[in-house]
Amino acid sequence: MINPLQAMARWRAEENALDSALSLFAAATAWGFAWKLLSTPTTGRPATEVELACVLGGCVAVTSWAMARHLYMIGRRRPRRIVFWSVVITCGVLFATRALIRYSFSSRCTEDMAGVLKTPAHWLGGSGIDQICVVNEVPGNPYLPGTLLEPAWSGDIPAWLAILLVAAAVTGANGLRDRRLRSSGIGAKLLDQLELAPAAGVESAIGKVPPDGEVVACGNPTLWGEICGQLYPANKKWEPGEWCRRCQQPFLAADRMLRFNVVSLWTSDIDVLNGLERLDTLSWPMGQPVPPDARVSGRERWITLGTLEMPDVISVAQALALAHARLEMWKGADDPMVKRAAQLARERASRICAWIWFGQVSHRMTYARPTQRARFALGAARLRDLVPEGGETLTLQLDVGLLPLELRLAFRRRFVDETRPDEVRNSKLDLWIPVSPPPAHKGEPGLWVDRIEGKALRAWLATDRMRPAGVRGVSTPLGYRPYSADAPMTELPVRPLGRLDFQRQPLDEDGEEPRSPTLPGVSVAEWDWFEPEQIELLRREALVLVETDAADEAAKEAV
Numbered sequence: 001m002i003n004p005l006q007a008m009a010r011w012r013a014e015e016n017a018l019d020s021a022l023s024l025f026a027a028a029t030a031w032g033f034a035w036k037l038l039s040t041p042t043t044g045r046p047a048t049e050v051e052l053a054c055v056l057g058g059c060v061a062v063t064s065w066a067m068a069r070h071l072y073m074i075g076r077r078r079p080r081r082i083v084f085w086s087v088v089i090t091c092g093v094l095f096a097t098r099a100l101i102r103y104s105f106s107s108r109c110t111e112d113m114a115g116v117l118k119t120p121a122h123w124l125g126g127s128g129i130d131q132i133c134v135v136n137e138v139p140g141n142p143y144l145p146g147t148l149l150e151p152a153w154s155g156d157i158p159a160w161l162a163i164l165l166v167a168a169a170v171t172g173a174n175g176l177r178d179r180r181l182r183s184s185g186i187g188a189k190l191l192d193q194l195e196l197a198p199a200a201g202v203e204s205a206i207g208k209v210p211p212d213g214e215v216v217a218c219g220n221p222t223l224w225g226e227i228c229g230q231l232y233p234a235n236k237k238w239e240p241g242e243w244c245r246r247c248q249q250p251f252l253a254a255d256r257m258l259r260f261n262v263v264s265l266w267t268s269d270i271d272v273l274n275g276l277e278r279l280d281t282l283s284w285p286m287g288q289p290v291p292p293d294a295r296v297s298g299r300e301r302w303i304t305l306g307t308l309e310m311p312d313v314i315s316v317a318q319a320l321a322l323a324h325a326r327l328e329m330w331k332g333a334d335d336p337m338v339k340r341a342a343q344l345a346r347e348r349a350s351r352i353c354a355w356i357w358f359g360q361v362s363h364r365m366t367y368a369r370p371t372q373r374a375r376f377a378l379g380a381a382r383l384r385d386l387v388p389e390g391g392e393t394l395t396l397q398l399d400v401g402l403l404p405l406e407l408r409l410a411f412r413r414r415f416v417d418e419t420r421p422d423e424v425r426n427s428k429l430d431l432w433i434p435v436s437p438p439p440a441h442k443g444e445p446g447l448w449v450d451r452i453e454g455k456a457l458r459a460w461l462a463t464d465r466m467r468p469a470g471v472r473g474v475s476t477p478l479g480y481r482p483y484s485a486d487a488p489m490t491e492l493p494v495r496p497l498g499r500l501d502f503q504r505q506p507l508d509e510d511g512e513e514p515r516s517p518t519l520p521g522v523s524v525a526e527w528d529w530f531e532p533e534q535i536e537l538l539r540r541e542a543l544v545l546v547e548t549d550a551a552d553e554a555a556k557e558a559v
């Protein structure tokens with residue numbers, strides 16, 4: 001189970017560790033650079049005041065920022081306290097570095113260069129330098145005085161520099177205390193996770209709900225801008241004016257209850273399902289209306305598990321949690337089909353997404369797509385936003401990871417017997433495609449949302465291929481031509497002129513024929529992967545094999 005609080009603590013720890021390491025590294029690098037620059041004995045001029053101000057000012061600002069970041073991260077957020085401690089620590093680091101620079105000048109002089117440390121003569125006194133290094137001097141010989149090396153910085157901090165450094169430290173600490181090197185990703189990650197978080201269902205109800213018990217939800221609007229939706233057992237006795245424990249307002253039950261028939265697939269074996277759909281494929285001569293559907297297999301794809309009544313203010317994930325709790329009961333049913341479907345749904349159904357069907361469908365359970373009027377319901381959406389007002393029959397279809405698509409194809413069949421004329425036919429079939437990851441062996445099952453990769457979908461749809469015109473005994477795919485009573489077809493197509501492509505097209509009211517509008521984005525060839533909205537449209541509309549115009553193709557290629 002995803003625990004947002006634990007995940008947040010982990011992300012926070014990771015980000016803070018990185019932030020701390022990066023800021024300390026930046027400060028250490030800056031001081032390392034300053035130490036190297038300022039401790040080298042030099043024969044020329046020492047560092048000028050401007051150089052000194054730049055180098056030390058930069059180091060001080062970075063250190064003070066790093067200290068302020070640390071104080072900020074451990075929760076000390078008051079600016080004065082942050083500034084005070086940052087400046088104190090930075091001054092400490094500055095004086096430590098100063099001592100280190102003086103020490104390393106003397107050690108370099110005596111050890112590396114075999115020189116002698118001396119106190120400078122009066123002519124150097126004004127620069128504040130109190131130690132110089134004399135190399136290769138012959139003692140007592142005034143003609144061989146050796147080389148005189150000075151430190152780049154005497155360690156002296158004049159008053160103006162002290163003021164500047166303190167100002168840099170204060171500004172660095174105060175102005176940059178909430179500036180991180182990498183911006184935090186916790187907000188985005190948390191949103192992602194909440195979108196895919198399962199709900200707790202009856203366990204989140206306040207008060208004990210019996211296993212088959214009804215629930216009510218609080219319908220108060222809340223101060224944080226959404227509906228409360230807290231669950232309570234339906235049999236709880238409310239005192240007048242008693243407060244809801246979540247929104248802290250007098251309890252007001254959501255008045256609209258939604259009654260769902262819960263259905264699920266009888267099997268998750270995609271080969272069996274697609275075999276059934278091949279049996280039930282409908283094919284008819286092109287240019288004629290769609291014939292009545294015989295449903296040869298007669299097999300019900302969908303099994304009604306039971307009914308479930310829920311308040312409309314709860315979210316889809318919460319509704320699915322209630323449905324999953326009820327599955328435990330339904331899997332003990334007497335009917336073996338219900339038992340099997342409930343068992344399958346328990347193992348494989350998503351806890352975050354499902355489909356809601358509108359209208360009466362109980363007579364169409366042998367169809368892979370009993371109705372076009374299906375909505376893809378996702379995690380955090382509220383039921384009331386998905387289900388419009390009105391007394392329609394509602395069906396909650398649990399999603400076990402298989403999506404039915406309707407395909408409209410056409411083909412021309414040439415027979416081996418040359419005297420037999422060619423047949424040109426339209427056909428209509430459903431195709432199941434897998435849209436879920438494989439069932440989880442460990443961890444929490446059902447934490448996924450339908451996902452379709454463009455490449456995989458095209459591979460599933462690649463059912464037939466083009467062949468040369470002369471080949472006999474095979475069928476060649478053609479673009480689907482819908483029947484129209486107003487404009488009867490005079491000439492049957494011989495072979496596709498342009499290129500064949502699957503396009504998503506809405507079906508007319510009774511689902512007979514596609515109404516081919518030309519909209520951008522309807523071709524499945526264009527997409528690398530499909531958004532939930534597109535998956536919903538794939539489910540509601542049909543995929544029609546169309547011939548893109550040969551003239552269009554030529555124009556496109558010319559461009």
Ligand SMILES: [Zn+2]
Binds near residue numbers: 220
């Ligand atoms: Zn409430």
